[in-house]
Amino acid sequence: MAQTKVLIVDDETDILDLLEYNLEKESYEVLRAMDGEEAISIARDHKPDLIVLDIMMPKLDGIETCRQIREIPGMDQVYIVFLTARSEEYSEVAGFEAGADDYITKPIKPRVLLSRLKAILRRKSSEEPSETLKVHDLEIIRDEYIVKQGDRELTLPRKEFELLNFLAARPGKVFSREILLEKVWGDVFVVDRTVDVHVRKLREKLGDSYIQTVKGVGYKFANK
Known part of the structure; x- marks a missing residue:
């Protein structure tokens, strides 16, 4: 069975050493990069299963690095976890807008980090089987995103797709932001506004008629 390949990206050598040591103890194959440009090159050449990516880096910050990695063929669905010392809400939202799957703040606690990575990889291994959902004039091909x-x-x-898929599979049912965070983001700690950002992006791409706002409650997929 092939090892799970994890790319760790940070401009601080001691953090890379700490992450590498703990990941290798858990039998992960570890790739390292010290800036965004190097991370993009390694991601393109080695196609990691998961990326732990610092936000504040030289050359390219983590958010722009994430965007560019998502554009690499075959890397649009890779799991990306942001690692940052910044805790401001705007940086968290910007990270998820760029396509991150999780968000972990420094200082790093290796046990917590490993637990979060294992939870993400478990979600990956238990994703829904190949299936196509047809609703209204949309055809949602789950295994191909x-x-x-x-x-x-x-x-x-990934998260825009999963949010759309979750709502579209339950047309007419209203979900609060808290429930959507639990069902779509799992045990990731994110702010409620993250849901609003993803709904806005889906409306920009599909139109306003599919996902409806229920004032004071949350969102539902239109039951036409």
């Missing part, structure tokens, strides 16, 4: 809308074909970032 593709949405077809008439003649248009869209490849959505």
Whole structure:
């Protein structure tokens, strides 16, 4: 069985050493990069299963690095965890807008980090089987993370797709932001506004008629 390949990216050598030591103890194959440009090159060449990515880095910050990695063929669905000393809400939201799956603040606690990475990888291994969901004029191809809308074909970032898939599978049912965070983001610690950001991006791509706001409650997929 192939080792799970983890790319760790940080401009501080002691942090890379700490992460590498603890990941290798858990039998992960570890790749290292010290800046965003190097991370993009390694991601392109080695296709890691998961990336732990610092935000504050030279050359390219983590957010722009994440965006560029998502554009590499075959890397649009890789799991990316941001590692940062910044705890401001705006940086967290910006991270998820760029396509991050999780967000961990420094100082690093190796046990906590390993637990979060294992939880993410468990979600990956238990993703829904190949199936196509047809609702209204949308065709949601779950195993390919593709949405077809008439003649248009869209490849959505992971969390946008998962949010759309979750709501579309339950048309007419209203979900609060808290429930959506629990069901779509799992045990990731994010702010409620993250849901609003992803809904806005879906509306920009698909139109406003699919996901409806229920004032004071949350969101639902239109039950036409």
